[in-house]
Amino acid sequence: MKFFLDTADLAEIEEAASWGALAGVTTNPSLYAKIGGKLDDFHAHIKRICDLVDGPVSAEAVSTTRDQIVREGRELAALAPNVVVKIPTMVEGLAATRTLADEGIPVNMTLCFSVPQALLAARAGARYISPFIGRFDDIADDGLGQLANVVAALGNYDFSQSTVGGQQVEVIAASVRSAHHVTQSALMGADIATVPFGVLKKMVQHPLTDRGLESFMSDWEKVKNA
Numbered sequence: 161m162k163f164f165l166d167t168a169d170l171a172e173i174e175e176a177a178s179w180g181a182l183a184g185v186t187t188n189p190s191l192y193a194k195i196g197g198k199l200d201d202f203h204a205h206i207k208r209i210c211d212l213v214d215g216p217v218s219a220e221a222v223s224t225t226r227d228q229i230v231r232e233g234r235e236l237a238a239l240a241p242n243v244v245v246k247i248p249t250m251v252e253g254l255a256a257t258r259t260l261a262d263e264g265i266p267v268n269m270t271l272c273f274s275v276p277q278a279l280l281a282a283r284a285g286a287r288y289i290s291p292f293i294g295r296f297d298d299i300a301d302d303g304l305g306q307l308a309n310v311v312a313a314l315g316n317y318d319f320s321q322s323t324v325g326g327q328q329v330e331v332i333a334a335s336v337r338s339a340h341h342v343t344q345s346a347l348m349g350a351d352i353a354t355v356p357f358g359v360l361k362k363m364v365q366h367p368l369t370d371r372g373l374e375s376f377m378s379d380w381e382k383v384k385n386a
């Protein structure tokens with residue numbers, strides 16, 4: 161499993177990248193709004209993220225018609241070689257994905273909540289598909305179970321004819337709210353988890369690690385003073 165950071169916050173990205181395990185970043189309009197992002201700085205901000213990360217950076221298109229999404233997707237893709245255009249799962253989004261994929265522009269199909277949506281996204285040429293976990297949990301549904309269905313269904317077929325350069329579509333476990341979500345997503349074979357910085361920090365922690373470290377350190381003090 162690869163790890164993406166789900167944020168538009170440059171300080172978080174810089175810090176997470178320095179840990180050595182970061183493979184990419186995902187952003188969305190809400191995350192950009194959360195950092196106080198301004199419309200006329202959006203492209204520059206995506207560029208700044210792309211400079212910080214050695215890996216794909218998803219930037220979301222906010223148009224709703226296929227021609228506009230394609231236009232926006234081309235503009236975003238021109239910002240940096242590691243931009244991935246994020247497009248919502250809907251008819252206009254699928255059509256735009258096909259066009260962009262045929263031009264060699266990678267797409268991350270977002271707001272995916274079902275197996276049929278994921279299958280269509282893969283056939284339309286999406287490079288990444290982002291099924292949401294937490295938002296199912298929010299409505300008392302089983303987000304992990306829904307993700308498991310998508311992973312299993314996609315695994316039944318070969319989509320290499322549909323995607324850019326024959327690359328396999330990768331599933332990004334999205335709307336991740338806990339380290340438990342990450343564990344279960346990995347066990348079911350999701351390719352990537354995109355996680356908020358708070359979850360990434362929790363993924364490093366274990367009380368037995370803390371306890372073990374404490375005892376190693378105190379025993380080493382004894383060695384030094386012996």
Ligand SMILES: O=P(O)(O)OC[C@H]1O[C@](O)(CO)[C@@H](O)[C@@H]1O
Nearest residue numbers: 166186187188270290334335336
């Ligand atoms: O439900 P949440 O925590 O807002 O997460 C939404 C998800 O949407 C995405 O835009 C999906 O690609 C991710 O950035 C994020 O994981």
